[in-house]
Each structure stands twice: as C-alpha cells, then as structure tokens.
Amino acid sequence: MEVIIVDTPQEGASLVTDAVAAILARPNPVLGLATGSSPLPVYDEWQRRYDLGEISFANARAFALDEYVGLPPDHPESYRAVLQREVADRVDFAPGAIQTPDGWSDDIPAACAAYDRAIRDAGGIDLQLLGVGSDGHIGFNEPTSSLESPTRIKSLTVQTREDNARFFDDDISQVPKHVVTQGIGTIRRARHLVMLVWGESKAEAVAATVEGPVTSMYPSTALQLHPKATVIVDHPAASRLEHAAYYQEVFDNKPEWQGIS
Numbered sequence: 001m002e003v004i005i006v007d008t009p010q011e012g013a014s015l016v017t018d019a020v021a022a023i024l025a026r027p028n029p030v031l032g033l034a035t036g037s038s039p040l041p042v043y044d045e046w047q048r049r050y051d052l053g054e055i056s057f058a059n060a061r062a063f064a065l066d067e068y069v070g071l072p073p074d075h076p077e078s079y080r081a082v083l084q085r086e087v088a089d090r091v092d093f094a095p096g097a098i099q100t101p102d103g104w105s106d107d108i109p110a111a112c113a114a115y116d117r118a119i120r121d122a123g124g125i126d127l128q129l130l131g132v133g134s135d136g137h138i139g140f141n142e143p144t145s146s147l148e149s150p151t152r153i154k155s156l157t158v159q160t161r162e163d164n165a166r167f168f169d170d171d172i173s174q175v176p177k178h179v180v181t182q183g184i185g186t187i188r189r190a191r192h193l194v195m196l197v198w199g200e201s202k203a204e205a206v207a208a209t210v211e212g213p214v215t216s217m218y219p220s221t222a223l224q225l226h227p228k229a230t231v232i233v234d235h236p237a238a239s240r241l242e243h244a245a246y247y248q249e250v251f252d253n254k255p256e257w258q259g260i261s
C-alpha cells in the first residue's frame with residue numbers, strides 16, 4: 001500500500017487525475033466512481049482538465065460503487081442523480097457510459113449479479129475511487145461484510161444513516177435502510193484502488209485502514225490485501241498514523257516518472 005500525505009485535497013486530486021489521464025489514453029478505459037464528499041475535488045479537477053482540452057472521457061466507461069434502495073426514482077440524492085450532477089454533466093462521458101447499481105429493480109439479487117457481470121464484461125475496473133465511512137465502510141460494505149463479497153443488498157448501520165442524514169434534510173428517517181453496493185470482493189478486483197480521505201474526523205479511520213489488523217469488522221482494511229492500493233490523505237487525516245514520517249519520506253524520494261500508478 002502506498003500512503004501519500006498531501007497539503008491540500010486539490011493536490012491529491014491532481015495526483016489521482018494524472019493516473020486517470022494515463023488510463024484514459026489507453027483503449028477501453030474503465031473507471032470506478034465513488035460518492036460522498038471525499039472524491040468531489042477529483043471531479044472538480046476532471047472538469048478543469050476537460051475544459052482545458054487535456055482529457056476526454058468520451059471512450060470511457062464507469063461503474064459506481066453503490067446506490068440506495070427505496071428512494072423515489074427522481075430523488076436528487078440517489079447516487080445515480082449525484083453522479084449525473086457531479087460527473088456526467090461536467091465532462092464528456094457518452095450517454096449511458098456511467099452505470100450505477102440498480103436500487104429500483106424488482107429482482108435485486110439478479111440486478112446485483114448482472115452488475116458484477118457488467119463490470120467483468122467491460123474488462124474490469126482500471127482505477128476505483130474510494131472514500132471511507134466513519135465505521136470503516138467502503139462502498140456501503142458495513143462492518144462484518146465478507147472480504148470476498150459480491151455486489152449485493154446491505155442494511156446500513158444507524159451510524160451510517162446518521163452520517164448521511166446531512167443529505168436528507170438532517171432527518172435520519174428519510175435515509176434509506178437498504179442499499180446495493182459493490183462487494184468487497186468486487187472492489188478488490190479493480191486493478192488500482194485509490195482511497196481519498198480528508199480531515200481530522202477521519203484520522204482514526206485512516207490509521208485503522210493503513211496500520212490496523214485486517215478484519216471484516218473494519219472493511220477498509222481490505223485495502224491491505226490489494227497489490228496496488230493508494231491512500232491519499234491530508235495532514236489532519238494522517239495525524240494518527242504511526243509511520244507518517246516514513247510514508248512522507250517514501251513519497252518525497254519517489255522517482256519523478258513513477259506517479260501513483
């Protein structure tokens with residue numbers, strides 16, 4: 001695992017976008033998108049470089065990590081709607097090129113299996129963006145999720161529903177209890193995992209993810225099992241890392257050509 005401590009989220013977003021630009025220059029690029037606030041600086045940077053004519057998503061496909069179950073189809077906080085606003089409306093993905101798990105299907109298990117199949121059929125995800133929940137969830141894989149899980153329906157913890165109530169008028173009763181999420185096994189099949197974490201409130205989560213024991217009780221620790229995982233954090237989010245100085249030294253002395261890929 002590579003841990004990169006940056007001065008600002010914008011600096012982290014720029015590093016990620018360098019890696020994404022290299023993927024976009026190859027045939028059949030496939031990106032994994034995340035929601036939540038952590039990836040937003042990355043989407044800002046995508047739009048900036050797209051507006052400058054430096055990158056194009058016209059040939060790319062993308063798969064979202066997760067989706068709520070039970071929201072009205074036109075709800076503005078469905079992840080389909082969020083990714084439409086934050087990504088699709090701002091750069092040049094082809095219509096339909098961004099897929100989200102189907103939280104509205106009459107047959108959720110079949111829809112979940114079809115989603116994993118669609119990712120496989122697309123050639124797999126080249127780079128998957130990730131945030132981390134305050135209980136260590138990735139996607140919506142709550143504690144005790146199997147580290148080999150496929151895309152499936154999950155129940156949210158009360159803590160996650162409380163955390164996400166900010167998107168639902170601060171009213172937890174409006175936050176769905178169920179979601180469909182790429183499984184941890186699905187996420188682990190992406191060729192490069194890039195987790196973004198900002199702010200002191202996530203310092204515990206970062207320390208557990210990077211330096212804690214691998215356990216399904218803390219799903220983000222599954223990153224330790226991945227051959228190519230990058231965790232990009234600002235200084236407040238890095239504040240509980242025991243080996244922060246080492247990570248900093250490794251990055252400062254990295255060969256110029258290496259990037260994060």
Ligand code: GLP
Pocket residue numbers: 034035036037038039065066130131132133134137138139140160164
């Ligand atoms: C939600 C999403 C996760 C995200 C998490 C953290 O629960 N399903 O993918 O990582 O929120 O959100 P934030 O980045 O806003 O802290």
